Amino acid sequence: MTSVKRVHNFNAGPSAMPLSVLEKAQAELLSFNGCGMSVMEMSHRSKEFEGIIKTAEADLRELMGIPANYKVMFLQGGASLHFAMEAMNFRPAGASADYIVTGAWSKAAIKEAAKLGTTNVVFNGEAEKFNRLPAAGELNFDPKAAYVHICHNETIHGVEFKSEPVLPAGVPLFCDMSSDFVSQPIDVTKYAMIYAGAQKNAGPAGVVIAIVRDDMLERVPANLPTMLDYKVMAEKESLYNTPPCWSIYMCGLVFQWLKELGGLEAMYKIDQQKAKMIYDVIDKSGGYYRGHAVPESRSIMNIPFRLASEELEDLFVKESKKADLIGLKGHRSVGGLRASLYNAVPLESVKALADFMVEFQKKNG
Known part of the structure; x- marks a missing residue:
């Protein structure tokens, strides 16, 4: 164990990392697996990094029970970029998307989506200072909505979904799960898309983990900017360009720590x-x-x-x-x-x- 002083870290993000993960990263900092290079120095096209990213994905799939018909991507931009990306990729021209606004981050998500097309507020808790989640009877979804967006856990206002809202048949559920990602078992099949900035529970800042059901990728319109196109990112297995290699490596160590924990x-x-x-x-x-x-x-x-x-x-x-x-x-x-x-x-x-x-x-x- 380290003899370096450690404080009690209650930061909201970037936040605490497991001490054993930090110590392992420290031990491998100069030479990963004896290869003579740090993860920060190696090519993202190398066999060493291919092993890192594939192992991280496999461990995450095991932890969350992610089915084979879902793509797992390690992306960039923070969850805030993906507020716009989900609308760009999955809301067709002329369609609307439903948003359940339960705090600052779902409010930020609809603000970005509204810049690019039509949005519908299904519930807005702002009048009550975002101190609660909606009851089922308060939700009036559009049965033709392109998707429904929720923020699973609102970091600023401290409310968290205990179960998924019941949607009209065929309407996909999208979820910003940044601040309670890998904190509890969930049924991934209830979601068409989950994304999470890593810097709360999964690793350091710099990487967003996106989990997208295969059929959703068929909705992606042609001619999106490449770096904003989920279909391209999925086809290139997160390696279209240089990914945040160190952050992905650290997430992989956290996933191993979670598996060892049970x-x-x-x-x-x-x-x-x-x-x-x-x-x-x-x-x-x-x-x-x-x-x-x-x-x-x-x-x-x-x-x-x-x-x-x-x-x-x-x-x-x-x-x-x-x-x-x-x-x-x-x-x-x-x-x-x-x-x-x-x-x-x-x-x-x-x-x-x-x-x-x-x-x-x-x-x-």
Whole structure:
């Protein structure tokens, strides 16, 4: 184990990485597998990198149970680029797409899609400050929609889908899963497309993982810019141009770590345990800590909460940093406080935060 000081990292992304993954990458930094080169130096056309990307894909397929009729791609641009790409590739001219707007990121997604064509807001939780998910009776889908878009977990507002919405027959479901990707088992067959920026749970910043059902690729129109064409990227197996090699390598190490841990079922149990520790402190604080999301919509990845005043919240951030609890300031757009409990945040870090919260209330209540 490393003797280097490590803080309790609650950053919302880029975020914590498993220590064993960092140590393995450190050990292989100068020479991957004895080849005499770092992954950062080797050709993306080399046999060494071909092995890295194919192993990463195979491990991800095993972890998520991805069927053979889905393509897995390691792309670039962050999830934000794919807000536009999904519309460009999969919404035909003259068609509309449905969006369930549950927070800042689904709001950003529809804003990009609306620049390129027709969109329909099926649900918008903004009036309630995005503190809940919609009930089934609130959703009125267009049966002719090109697709329905959801953000599975909203990092800023801390709400997370517990099950997929029921769509009209034949309407595909698209999902930005950036912030709870590989945190729990899901049925991939319920989705036509899943994409996720890696920098929350799957690896470092720089790569987006896209999982697309084969039949969707037949919808891609001709003459899209090549780098924005999912069909080209799938046909070239993520290697049309130089991919983010190091980020893909690191994702592969994370997938191996998850397999060694026992897979997504085991990871989900740990993540639930971590979230319960913090929500219990909030719920037992007598209103001193005020969680943002209603209990039935709460995220297990991102927990935003408030105190009685901004001055008290500033003190919380200041004192928490002294205790090596890093990244607890809320998103600049909403303020407050936020703890991000991604896969690699260890139980001992979450316990340290829970203990700090209890003590902070005693001293400043």
